[in-house]
Amino acid sequence: MFSTITSAAILGMDVVLVHVEVDIAQGLPGFMLVGYLSSEVREAGERVRVALKNAGITLPAMRITVNLSPANIKKEGTAYDLPIAAGILEALGHIPRGSTEGMMIAGELGLNGGINPVRGVLPLVRKAKEEGYRRCLLPKENYKEGMLIDGIEIIGMPGLKESIEYLKCGKKYIWEEETAKEEKGEGSLPDFSEIKGQAAAKRAAEIAAAGFHNLLLTGPPGSGKTMIAKRIPGILPPLTEQEELEVSSIYSIAGLLSNACSLVKQRPFMDPHHTITAQALVGGGKTVRPGIISLAHKGILFLDELPEFKPNMINLLRQPLEEKKICIARLGGNYIFPADCMFVAAMNPCPCGYYPDIGRCSCTVQKIKRYQGRISGPVLDRIDLCAGVSRVSPTQLSWATKEETSACIRNRVMQARRMQDERYAGKDYKYNALMPQPDLKSYCMLGKKEERMMEKAFLSMQLSARGYYRILKVARTIADLDGSEKIGEIHLEEALECRIGGEKHWEI
Numbered sequence: 001m002f003s004t005i006t007s008a009a010i011l012g013m014d015v016v017l018v019h020v021e022v023d024i025a026q027g028l029p030g031f032m033l034v035g036y037l038s039s040e041v042r043e044a045g046e047r048v049r050v051a052l053k054n055a056g057i058t059l060p061a062m063r064i065t066v067n068l069s070p071a072n073i074k075k076e077g078t079a080y081d082l083p084i085a086a087g088i089l090e091a092l093g094h095i096p097r098g099s100t101e102g103m104m105i106a107g108e109l110g111l112n113g114g115i116n117p118v119r120g121v122l123p124l125v126r127k128a129k130e131e132g133y134r135r136c137l138l139p140k141e142n143y144k145e146g147m148l149i150d151g152i153e154i155i156g157m158p159g160l161k162e163s164i165e166y167l168k169c170g171k172k173y174i175w176e177e178e179t180a181k182e183e184k185g186e187g188s189l190p191d192f193s194e195i196k197g198q199a200a201a202k203r204a205a206e207i208a209a210a211g212f213h214n215l216l217l218t219g220p221p222g223s224g225k226t227m228i229a230k231r232i233p234g235i236l237p238p239l240t241e242q243e244e245l246e247v248s249s250i251y252s253i254a255g256l257l258s259n260a261c262s263l264v265k266q267r268p269f270m271d272p273h274h275t276i277t278a279q280a281l282v283g284g285g286k287t288v289r290p291g292i293i294s295l296a297h298k299g300i301l302f303l304d305e306l307p308e309f310k311p312n313m314i315n316l317l318r319q320p321l322e323e324k325k326i327c328i329a330r331l332g333g334n335y336i337f338p339a340d341c342m343f344v345a346a347m348n349p350c351p352c353g354y355y356p357d358i359g360r361c362s363c364t365v366q367k368i369k370r371y372q373g374r375i376s377g378p379v380l381d382r383i384d385l386c387a388g389v390s391r392v393s394p395t396q397l398s399w400a401t402k403e404e405t406s407a408c409i410r411n412r413v414m415q416a417r418r419m420q421d422e423r424y425a426g427k428d429y430k431y432n433a434l435m436p437q438p439d440l441k442s443y444c445m446l447g448k449k450e451e452r453m454m455e456k457a458f459l460s461m462q463l464s465a466r467g468y469y470r471i472l473k474v475a476r477t478i479a480d481l482d483g484s485e486k487i488g489e490i491h492l493e494e495a496l497e498c499r500i501g502g503e504k505h506w507e508i
Contacts, residue, residue, distance in 0.1 A: 011073065017127070082107030113159050189233055247298050321379075
């Protein structure tokens with residue numbers, strides 16, 4: 001007696017079909033699982049046996065062999081419990097042969113016969129649809145997540161008994177239709193109009209949002225650095241449909257989308273504490289999962305009090321900020337997670353926070369240098385804009401003072417993004433920050449005056465090649481905000497000022 005059930009394995013962001021092959025034959029009774037399995041998959045045998053017993057089905061005293069193919073891919077997680085049980089039931093004749101044809105199955109079994117939710121359902125369903133499968137049998141708690149993919153039938157079941165009834169006679173449940181009607185509201189974002197003063201820092205945030213550039217805010221405590229950073233998502237363009245699927249798939253694999261009834265609509269904003277571990281930041285673990293950097297994909301990764309992070313933690317950002325992806329090598333294989341996020345950081349200029357105000361700063365030169373030295377040169381070189389955030393005056397804090405709203409700023413950002421969409425149509429990138437070096441010659445052409453200005457800046461600022469090119473990209477974004485196809489001197493001047501905007505807080 002033999003049967004084959006289709007399931008899937010998640011390898012980083014990739015999904016590979018797994019065929020659960022079940023053979024039941026006469027011989028010494030036993031339950032053997034093979035196919036390069038992790039410990040939790042090997043334990044599936046006992047979960048399946050007890051779950052079937054509590055669902056009213058006792059396994060015969062026969063030799064049961066289950067192979068998860070292909071055998072060269074490591075199988076992890078508990079999502080193979082339900083397909084293994086379905087394979088055994090089909091091999092024993094408890095469900096009709098062919099009832100699982102064109103169906104992908106995933107789910108964890110409880111000992112009472114219930115079906116528990118699993119992570120990664122969204123990419124699993126996407127893969128099933130791409131491979132031409134018509135149906136997916138999933139846990140009830142994952143039903144709404146599976147329904148996010150159109151064009152494929154999703155069957156959500158609370159337990160093994162209900163699954164058997166469905167596979168026998170196609171019986172469904174009313175709760176599925178009711179669940180599908182639920183909607184998830186999105187909270188409102190904080191507004192830039194709540195920030196008094198800080199025109200230069202707001203302008204830097206606008207430029208950063210328009211070109212998806214990295215931004216560093218420096219200034220004394222209480223000046224508004226964190227407030228500015230937390231309002232940047234409100235001026236970013238909305239996620240496209242493709243971006244929504246990408247971000248939602250990452251959250252699904254991380255197990256953060258199991259109870260969602262809609263795709264992630266807002267751009268992520270991740271602000272980890274400075275005590276975060278390397279594994280939590282970049283991803284990994286025994287069961288490889290995406291880290292905070294990947295969870296910020298297409299959104300913002302904000303590190304508040306940047307020097308308080310361990311230097312080795314900050315240096316972990318060097319490769320992701322450049323390549324926009326995380327590569328994790330493990331014995332079981334190589335895993336790649338996307339990390340195309342906008343990096344925003346905030347820091348005080350010194351341990352006490354008040355440098356260069358000599359009247360209030362109590363730090364020695366050595367302390368200041370040690371504090372600022374926690375951020376390495378290669379990391380600073382990958383930051384496009386540096387804005388100083390100064391103390392505001394009582395006049396600026398007056399309630400009568402009206403500040404520009406996020407909606408107004410967002411309109412300008414959207415206009416600049418539309419220019420970039422038209423310019424980079426057909427390219428692998430959509431905004432200025434990702435423009436590769438070969439394309440700079442086409443899209444960042446400079447006149448003779450502008451070239452001389454950049455030559456002087458390169459020598460006086462001791463720029464690296466990376467820093468030089470990043471200034472050109474920022475100037476391109478400023479020109480887009482100005483509605484100009486040509487980069488002029490005024491755009492380069494502002495880009496250079498943005499590069500050294502926090503110098504008074506930085507240099508000793």
